[in-house]
Amino acid sequence: MSGHIFHPGHSDLHGITVVVETTGDALFVGRYHEETPSGVLLHDVAEHRPTPAGMSREAFLQKTLKFGVRGQHPHLVVPSSDIRRICRLVEWDKT
Amino acid sequence: MPYDPRLVQPMRDEMVRMGATELRTVPEVDAALGDPKGTLLVFVNSVCGCAAGGARPALALALKHTVRPQQVVTVFAGQDTEAATRARQYFADYAPSSPSIALLRDGEVVHFVHRHMIEGHSPQDVARDLMAAFDRFCATTAV
Numbered sequence: 340m341s342g343h344i345f346h347p348g349h350s351d352l353h354g355i356t357v358v359v360e361t362t363g364d365a366l367f368v369g370r371y372h373e374e375t376p377s378g379v380l381l382h383d384v385a386e387h388r389p390t391p392a393g394m395s396r397e398a399f400l401q402k403t404l405k406f407g408v409r410g411q412h413p414h415l416v417v418p419s420s421d422i423r424r425i426c427r428l429v430e431w432d433k434t
Numbered sequence: 435m436p437y438d439p440r441l442v443q444p445m446r447d448e449m450v451r452m453g454a455t456e457l458r459t460v461p462e463v464d465a466a467l468g469d470p471k472g473t474l475l476v477f478v479n480s481v482c483g484c485a486a487g488g489a490r491p492a493l494a495l496a497l498k499h500t501v502r503p504q505q506v507v508t509v510f511a512g513q514d515t516e517a518a519t520r521a522r523q524y525f526a527d528y529a530p531s532s533p534s535i536a537l538l539r540d541g542e543v544v545h546f547v548h549r550h551m552i553e554g555h556s557p558q559d560v561a562r563d564l565m566a567a568f569d570r571f572c573a574t575t576a577v
Binding site: 356404405407409428429 | 483529534550
């Protein structure tokens with residue numbers, strides 16, 4: 340049911356768990372709400388930033404796919420200018 | 435804050451109609467999940483759109499499959515919060531999401547369907563995934 344919209348009037352990503360790749364080091368996984376003038380609003384957001392002792396981005400996403408999104412931020416706005424790419428979490432490894 | 439019980443009753447009834455046992459208290463959860471024998475499916479119900487449009491219809495379809503779990507139970511996230519929290523402790527490695535579906539065999543999680551695997555998918559897609567898991571984990575082995 341690709342393109343299914345749960346709530347009419349919203350983006351087709353509304354309510355979908357997405358990966359937001361930024362132009363910097365940060366990567367976010369959360370439920371897309373909407374794009375506002377300030378940026379993209381996500382709910383229940385997990386965040387990954389590379390650290391020498393931490394897991395890789397790929398490992399973080401594979402773990403998230405298997406075990407689910409461990410939300411660190413109830414709500415987060417990612418500035419549009421910082422976003423490189425947004426895709427559905429379930430399609431991450433297909434892109 | 436829980437929704438008006440009258441609003442969610444049809445969502446509970448839908449689960450019972452498909453053969454699920456509702457677990458509304460912590461003792462009920464412990465009685466069902468605390469004795470880890472055989473196959474048990476736990477459906478974490480929700481008022482959200484992907485529960486109504488995807489998860490509940492998907493489970494109803496999957497439970498028509500010839501191979502199915504020995505027990506099907508449900509807790510309602512956001513409504514019976516203590517029961518839902520307790521149920522999630524039995525599959526604590528998995529981040530809480532609702533709706534979600536855990537398939538356990540002898541107390542061990544063998545398959546998990548997160549909310550992110552339901553969002554935007556048709557009930558048929560989700561049901562196919564569940565039926566494949568039933569075939570893999572719930573089929574009786576001939577001796």
